[in-house]
Amino acid sequence: MEELRLGVIGGGNMATAILSGVIKKNVFPKDKITVSDKDTTKLEKIREMGCRTTENNQEVLKQSDIIVIAVKPQVIDAVLDELAGKTKDKCIVSIAAGISKKYIISKLSTDKVIRVMPNTPLLIGMGASALTGRGTIPEYIYEKAVSIFSAAGFVTQIEDEQMNEIIFLNGTSPAFFFRMAGAMVEAAKEQGIDEEKALQLAAKTMEGAANMLLSSGKTPAELTAQVTSPGGTTLAALTAFDEFRFEEMIREAAKRCTGRAYEIGR
Secondary structure (H helix, E strand, O other), X not given: OOOOOEEEEOOOHHHHHHHHHHHHOOOOOHHHEEEEOOOHHHHHHHXXXXXXXXOOHHHHHHXXXXXXXXXXXXXXXXXXXXXXXXXXXXXXXXXXXXXXXHHHHHHHOOOOEXXXXXXXXXXXXXXXXXXXXXXXXXXXXXXXXXHHHHOOEEEEEOOHHHHHHHXXXXXXXXXHHHHHHHHHHHHHHHOOOOHHHHHHHHHHHHHHHHHHHHHOOOOHHHHHHHHOOOOOHHHHHHHHXXXXXXXXXXXXXXXXXXXXXXXXXX
16 A cells, blocks of 8 residues: 655644644654645744655645645635545544534535644644544544654544534643633732743643543543642632522633634534
């Protein structure tokens, strides 16, 4: 069987994150990867990673079997129009938020489409990506496409109809954790704690708490109770969460994220 080739349209941060995992795990040899972008500065960074680059999307089309469309939802129509009618026997992978698999299929006249919602921790090999099912894509090609994302973290399969709803859980949520960590550091500084030490403690605590969620077999509520002693400091802190309606804020953030996905989506 001939070795599969990877193409990426768009050379921004997410494309770089994806390629980092692919190259590190040798999912595709560097000489089998072609990346296009109109921004030559972005292409220079991609070339430094050892990949082939071009400003021409048609070149990516010719040189690839699996094509990742890594552009913003606002500009994806121009890319789809350029590829329309030319993607027979190609596997198309889209990471554009809000753009449904059904819409991409209608634009390209091919059903060999995978929709993926990745996140930026792919950059350090700790991503969490949700993707749609195989459909009519040959199994060996689908598995190769999945490995693009599993090379840099966790992957799970969901229905296309749930992809907009999943965005807040993994695509957007890194910003939630970064903002929470920032607020914790600022609160620590106000109490005289060194900023660098505060950031290290907050980040390592988040890391440890995440590992406990995944390995302990306990629910978030059970783990919260495990930390919370009657009349103790944690309970006192959590009263602020209750007074400021923390869970309600998270639900509202999720609704706004999903709503925006549908607003910009097709």
